[in-house]
Amino acid sequence: MRPNKRDELVRKALQVFYRDGFHATGMDRLVVETGVSKTSMYKHFRTKEELILAVLRLRDENFRNWFVRRIEELADTPADQLLAAFDALGEWFREDNFRGCMFIKAGAEYQDPDHPIHVQAGEHKRLLLEYFTDLCRKAGAQDPEKLACQLLLLKEGAIVTAVLLHNCDPARDAKEAAAVLLKNALA
Template identity: 45%
Template sequence: MARNARERLLDTAERLFYAEGIRAVGIDRILAESGVGKASLYRHFPTKDDLVLAVLRRRDGEWRQWLRDAVDERGAPPARRPLAVFDALAERFAWADFRGCAFINTIVEAADPGSPAHAVADEHKRRLTGYLADLLTDAGHSDPQAMAPRMTLLVDGAIVTALRERSPAAAKVAKGIAEVLLAS
């Protein structure tokens, strides 16, 4: 039962933090919606910050796995796999519950670069950049370590633009820019 309570807390907190923001959602709301008691919450997560970090770490792994799977499912040859990232993002941007990037949102809310939440969000972006560098290496790009941060910038820009415009079209635009960069 303890694992079940922990998972319910994580599921509820993740859903609410993503939809409404970390600061806007209080512990009492998470408890009410998860059906978990306060003692159980504090046994698993002594503070709200501990819960936030656990949510972010879990989401990091799940999101990066989703992206890998979505790119793999497209079956693109190695040279086109870096561009398949944007096709996957376009699909994600069209989801009814799309609210941007949980990690960009966290960086905005936890603006202090020394905060643990900011550090976890930053690490997520570094891992994304590493994944893009791997795709670029497999594609035979001449300088994947220099190109990967540029691709991450395009991913982040597409995410923010898709949220602002409420449209997946930003992924197509970012893909076009990436094609030009990769061809140069």
């Protein structure tokens, strides 16, 4: 079979987990929704947890690829790209099936800091922080680490707010705040 069944399983499981949550989605559910037999699932992944970890790896890859590419489409200089990040977020928020950040949700459902799923969710945020830090450095910020962390706060806050408060536009507010912080950090 050319397009690996295993990958397709992970791809579809991602959709279901993203839409309905981890604990709320049973393996029987995945059998129905993915069309992959239970036996095959447990041949590829020994436990549900392993499947979730694979799903998170795919999500991390997909999201960061999309995010970085979209930002580079929207702006050229590092400083403009840092602001464009929030335009990209705004586009994401407006998607029909936007359901928040999968890693925030993973961290919320698996709260033990040592749990592999929690650790992997943290890793995603760390990689994003690294990306921001790189852009901040290229933009010439005085303290790139600090500015990057602050912009990450705005991004995470915008996601949470987009999920819970439907009558405001967090991406716009976050972008304006980012502009103020950026200007201040370059002065």
